[in-house]
Amino acid sequence: MATRALILVEGTRGSGLPYVQTALRLGLHPIALSADPAQYDYLATEGVEAIGVDTDNLDALIRQCSQLRATYDIAGITSSKESVYATVGKLCRYFDIPGPNPASIEQCCDKFVQRQLLAEAGVPIPAYRVAANAADVESSAAELGLPVIVKPAVGSGSMGVRLCRSIDELAEHTAYLLNGKHIWRSPPKVLVEEFAQGPAYYAAVMGHEVVGIGAADYDPPPHFVYRECTIPALLTDEEHKRIADVSLSCLPALGLDWGPKSIEVRWTKRGPVVIEVNPRLSGAPTPQLIKLAYGVDLISEHIKLVIGDEPNLRKRESQVAAGRFLVADSDGTLDWIDGASRAAAVTGVTEVRLYVEPKAPIVRKGDYRDCIGHVVAASPSHAQTEAILQRAVASIGWSIKPLPTVDEREKPGGPSP
Known part of the structure; x- marks a missing residue:
């Protein structure tokens, strides 16, 4: 009998390894397909079969999977990376195996199209405009009224997202997006949106079931870098119901009738307003928080769905789980970072992960790439979990050595440029 294989197209920093480990635990043989397999160090660590292939080329992926099918029983194909998820859906359709609807994924990943479809369905969303050039951005902001959120219509991880509170900030960020600094995977299209103010929440959904609602906390604007997420959010029954319903x-409205979704919401003066629908599993550490809080392993249940099995979303635990991100506070070179072992020893801490090592360059982007690690904790109460996190994070320290200025580099005997 041929070995049952799970094809993983690309990966992510946070969820790539858990997908591999879960596949192995379920008796599957994971095979990674990537344009650059070396970028995922966990593949070598876990001894995962990895194949280099252009993952932006559907025909190349079909050829590679067809070759693999001569040796393996391909039980499923999936990914934890949003940018290739529509392609994964097309592969699943080609090989007639369970997977997401690629057309639904594509229209959802275009935030302008997503906004249009949600508005047509009467879903509460921020007021918005779409712009193709600087003049459009300026006129859109004038119509909506400052402050506004300005962001690429296609993208993830808060890349290129900024709150613009003045004409100068608007012009600066527009220039950043449209004058070559932001990397576009598609023709430039900018969303200008009303700033929906209020507490942030997100719903983790599998199929048509809300598995959990978490509270999200960000570093101060103008950027939106995650600082902390907590599951379950501290909500009344009525608030929980309204967020779940919306x-x-x-x-x-978006044709998302299969698999995992993550839906971001702000609780505003008019109640819950949908900020964004992500047509895939939430990034780390949300799947771990769901598992700690409820005993539901979303990655395992997603893979079961992918290979044609029935997922089990029955809750078996009742805890409060939270993750705190360690966010770089300056640019430069990471001189040292320590305290991870002390943090891990704090009772209630379940994971401490550092994403960087000493001597790594630190260049803040105002998005998820500013995070240099995270700490996860769980306990029976919100107050206790928060106290555990505070104690654990306080035991981790780092130092970032500033980059030399032009003057310092030009001094005799100064650092080389």
Whole structure:
């Protein structure tokens, strides 16, 4: 009998390894397909079969999977990376195996199209405009009124997202997006949106079921870098129901009837307003928080769905789980970072992960790449979990050596440029 293989197209820093480990635990043989397999160090660590292939080329992926099918029983194909998820859906359709609807994924990943479809369905969203050039951005902001959120219509991880509170900030960020500094995977299209103010939440959804609602906290604007996420969010029954209802109302509007979704919401003066629908599993550490809080392993249940098995979303735990991100506070070179072992020894801490090592360059981007690690903790109460996190994070320290200035580099005997 041929070995059952799970094809993993690309990966992510946070969830790539858990997908590999879960596949192995389920008795599957994971095979990674990537344009650059070396970027995922966990593949070598886990001894995962990895194949280099252009993952932006559907025909190349079909050829590679067809070759693999001569040796393996391909039980499923999936990914934890949003940018290739529509391609994964097309592969699944080609090989007639369970997977997401690629057309639904594509229209959801274009945030302008997503906004249009949600608005047509009557889902509460921020007021918005789409712009193709600087003049459009300026006129859109004038119509909506400052402050506004300005962001690429296609992208993830808060890349290129900024709150613009003045004409100068608007012009600066527009120039950043349209004058070559931001990397576009598609023709430039900018969303200008009303700034929906209020507490941030997100719903983790599998199929048509809200598995959990978390509270999200960010570093101060103008950027939106995650600082902390907590599951379950501290909500009344009525608030929970309203967020769940508005989250589920997005699914038929966007044609998302299969698999995992993550729906971001702000609780504003008019109640819950949908900020964004992500047509894939939430990034790390949310799957771990769901597992700690409820005993539901979303990655395992997603893979079961991928290979044609029935997922089990029954809750078996009742805890409060939270993750705190360690965010770089300056640019330069990481001189040292320590205290991870002390943090891990704090009772209630379940994971401490550092993403960088000493001597690594630190260049803040105002998005998820500013995070240099995270700490996860769980306990029976919100107050206790927060106290555990505070103690653990306080035991981790680092130093970032500033980059030399032009004057310092030009001094005799100064650092080389």
